[in-house]
Amino acid sequence: MARLNNETIDDYTNHLIELLKKNANLQFREEFLQLHPTDQAEIYAKLVKEQRQNLYEMINPEEMADIFQALELQEQKELILELDQHYTSEMINHLYTDDAADLLSQLDESAAHALLKAMDLEDANDVKELMAYPPKTAGAIMTKEFISLASSHSAQQVIEQLREEAPNAETIYYLYVVNEQDQLVGVVSLRDLLTAQSNELVQNLMSSRVVSVDSDTNQEEVAKMIKKYNFLAAPVVSSDGTLLGIVTVDDVIDVLEDEATEDLGEFTAARGATDINVSAFQSAKLRSPWIVLLMFFGLLTAGVIEQFEETLNQIILLAAFIPLLMGSAGNAGTQSLAVVVRGLALGTLEKKGLFRILLKEFSTGMMIGFICAMTLLLIIPIFYGSYMVAVIVGMSIFCSLSVATIVGATVPLIIHKLKIDPAFASGPFITTVNDILGLLIYFTIATSLLHYL
Amino acid sequence: MARLNNETIDDYTNHLIELLKKNANLQFREEFLQLHPTDQAEIYAKLVKEQRQNLYEMINPEEMADIFQALELQEQKELILELDQHYTSEMINHLYTDDAADLLSQLDESAAHALLKAMDLEDANDVKELMAYPPKTAGAIMTKEFISLASSHSAQQVIEQLREEAPNAETIYYLYVVNEQDQLVGVVSLRDLLTAQSNELVQNLMSSRVVSVDSDTNQEEVAKMIKKYNFLAAPVVSSDGTLLGIVTVDDVIDVLEDEATEDLGEFTAARGATDINVSAFQSAKLRSPWIVLLMFFGLLTAGVIEQFEETLNQIILLAAFIPLLMGSAGNAGTQSLAVVVRGLALGTLEKKGLFRILLKEFSTGMMIGFICAMTLLLIIPIFYGSYMVAVIVGMSIFCSLSVATIVGATVPLIIHKLKIDPAFASGPFITTVNDILGLLIYFTIATSLLHYL
Known part of the structure; x- marks a missing residue:
């Protein structure tokens, strides 16, 4: 099937719309169906309602099924409402069961029920089965369109069988x-x-x-297994070993990408709240607990600073460098975090000694700290006129960056070992810990120096 | 081929080591070769040097090639040094060309050259060709083991051809x-x-x-194309359309995962420095520019605070809440960043209106800000005894969280549109911008309130 690149998609869409306008239906149909379903879907999604209505008259439910399969779930959900029920149930009969189940779970219960009733009994039963598995398990993402053989058949017999069954199987x-x-x-x-x-x-x-996975295996585990063995598909079995379905590599790519970007949420203490399709209220409900929790840690830093009010009173300029120190320590710690989290994700870290990692991060922190300290020793006297403050800030940044890299590297490793909620190893939490340590270092150095001078 | 799960891998390794110790070589060989190469590789990597030497005598170079293909590049690099050169060149002859090229690029030039000379001429030329492509392009990740047909052949003739060529092709x-x-x-x-x-x-x-890609197409683009169309492989062609090789879906999974975790680096201003296998010095060299650059932004915040020294002198307690305010604004901004970056990565964002996203993030920020403000209005008077400071901090947190979500959502969108270095949309940069805005809001509110009272 022909496939278009991004520039030609737009041109081609316009061309096809022209054909629709001219009522050149036969030509439209022929050209449109020559395209890869992914491109058909992209063009379909660009049509206005009236053009789509035209399309439904030219494209039969089976052809429409290919297009629907290539749409985003959200688009499917919106577009299915404008199809008539007979057309829809015919089309769903032709979807792969995993796609049909995904789509029907998006609809409200009565609509899904009505469509299931209108579908072929066997297909409907398959779809119902898939919908019953808990989300994000092998059972929920598998499809029923696999090919099964008897061990007593010959290679030739199987090839005959494939000729029959291939058109309806997701992979052969x-x-x-x-x-x-x-x-x-x-x-x-x-x-x-x-x-x-x-x-x-x-x-x-x-x-x-x-190799097989149980139907209740987590989808991420299935994906990792397929990736590890370079499989194109993996079979899913019930507890008694009955073959229930297969998970194919294209579904696995989506799972791996989904999980990798979900990590961004964990990384930013926005866990479970990075979905773009939730309301502001829902989003605030999911995100505010983390912000409030972190704010309570922030109250601790306020407590720390209050303890050193006297020192601050002596040199008020010290307050000006609180953000700089905190920011630098936070950034250095988050870098170390990124190194370790990436190493854990790619599996490259396990093979290094733990001690070597920490030593390396500590050395890195000291080197970066040294560079920052030297820079500030030069700059602060020039712009703020105080050698004293320059020395305090310089020493503090050196110490706190060294500590920050250790914290940034250690926390995710501990979290990983203890298997507690990884959101606690996220940037904001590590930054908060580094804030408190950095402020303690800063004011301790400042107070001592003031004491001795 | 049989495949083992994690628990049985250890048991099985011990079992096989026992066989080696008992010199039950034939039995070892038979059982070992029944395993999936991925498992063979895992067991091989667990053996001590003496056991590995035993293994080399039982496993021929062709069998070893399967094992090597399943090892991490780093492991390949370490282990290849203990093989004798004749065995090595034989083995490399049997690697897929993409794996051979990857391995040889890891070795120093003279070693790679010697191995290439000892290899079969045709294989060596294929490998040299792949090594000449720039890293991370379609040419560099493709393999030469594809099957090509003449259009004039019949289906039956092709099937005959496949019987011959299938054993040496990466996909048929x-x-x-x-x-x-x-x-x-x-x-x-x-x-x-x-x-x-x-x-x-x-x-x-x-x-x-x-569909095809040029040999100089970026690997991420190849991966996205294969993912979009659910392909199992994509052909790579030269500028005149000559078929050069293929990129298979298993390589694409690695690319997508690699790119997704690389985003962590961008996200934490540790771009290009999240590789676990670099020295501390190298790491400091890559990471310090970002930290120093961000530190200069930090000097701006110091300048902002210095402007308000008088206000601070009046209520020194205000300094205590600088970290809390900055931290909260930073966290809220980073959450918005995660939402938008994830939306961009998954492609779910483009379909929403830009304005709707910003409005949603702003509303979310206001709601979270309101909750934080209410909490602080209760807590600060109790623990720090100052209603005045509570009002200043409460109002500031409400305003700065609302602004921070807007900044967190807007910056990556602008970066994405302008196609400038995405590292500038990372958490630390956004946090720094929010720091400065937050401090301005804080001290402006404080100064105004002090002025009117």
């Missing part, structure tokens, strides 16, 4: 072997099957110690 | 059709081929408007 490249009770007993790749003698039996070709 | 599920000048003219999936009549010609089965 991994073939799953089941016994009479539909229990998974082996897997054979189409590659092995093709290169085998045509009378060779499946049982001699298949690998019998087959 | 997408077949690329080339003309006599090796220019890419079409693509046909094995699925379509299998379901076709056996005498049907490739030219009637193939899609002739085929």
